[in-house]
Amino acid sequence: MKSVTIENHLESLTESSVIWERYTRDAKANPNRYFVFYEGKDRQYYDCRIQNFTKNYNAYGVGGKSKVLELVDKFTHEKGYKLKNKLFFIDKDYEKRRLDSDVYMTPKYAVESFYVSQTAIExxxxxxxxxxxxxxxFSIVLDCxxxxxxxxxxxxxNMNLWAICCQLNEVKIDFDLLGLKNNADNIVKIKHEKLELSVKDISFNFLKVCMRKC
Structure with missing residues (x-):
């Protein structure tokens, strides 16, 4: 059982059940709005783009890809609810194909991938x-x-190869549970002069240990 901390409390607020409760309350007050559901903190990327089309929307940061998909499933199958005026955004991660036609999935691994390029840095x-x-x-920063x-x-x-092998063998991996995305700094620390691993190595054995902890 998790201890009660501010971090755990904030994390609980992004559970799909909590977001659903917030949505039903908000939709009752303003049914004609758009309702947008993001994975994690991706709101910072999408909001300014959505505002180019409308400002009449409510947005919710959901705690991970699997939880966004839980909401999609709930809207699809819950009696009295529809996907009309709902928008869902998730990261591609290691998916080979689009998971759901009603969900926008990034063409790259994650939203952050759009920032990690020489063009973006420039x-x-x-x-x-x-x-x-x-x-x-300019040249010093680009070189670093x-x-x-x-x-x-x-x-x-190694991590990428492991994930791809899992996909090819239809082994379902919940990366939200592994915590590799939200806690990447526990694995690797990036400084301007060097990159440091926070673990001895990122090997298949390390990933097996992560799986056992889930």
Whole structure:
């Protein structure tokens, strides 16, 4: 049993049952609004884009991909509820195909993948920090980014291979339970001068231990 902490309390507020209760209350008060359900903290990415089309919506951060899909299932099968004016957003993770036609799934692993590219870093340097391509800092930052990115990919190769093998053999893995996405800093710490593993290695044995703890 989990101890009662602020973190655990905040986590409980993102449970699908809690979000459902909030939705039913809000929908009763404003039935003509759009109701948007995000995985985790992805609201920060999607909200500004949705606002280009409408400001008449309520948004809810749901605690993980599986919980968003639980809500989709509930809306689909619960008597008296429909998917009309509902929007759902999840990460692709290791899925080979779209899970549900009523759910938007990122074309890449996760929303964060859109930020992890040289093009994105260049735009951030120019727009947010006012650093031009001719400035010395521009090339220094890009060089650090590209080196750390390469190291990151090398360290995670085993994990990616394991996940792909599970998919190919139809072994269902709940990455929300493993906590690899939300607690990645427990595995790897990225600093500008180097990347450090917080565990001895990211091997198949390490992943087996994670599975046993679930």
């Amino acid at each position: 735009r951030i340097l120019k727009i947010h920090y006012g650093i031009n391509e001719d400035d010395q800092e 980014f590209n080196k750390r990115y390469k190291e990151f990919i090398q360290h995670l190769t």
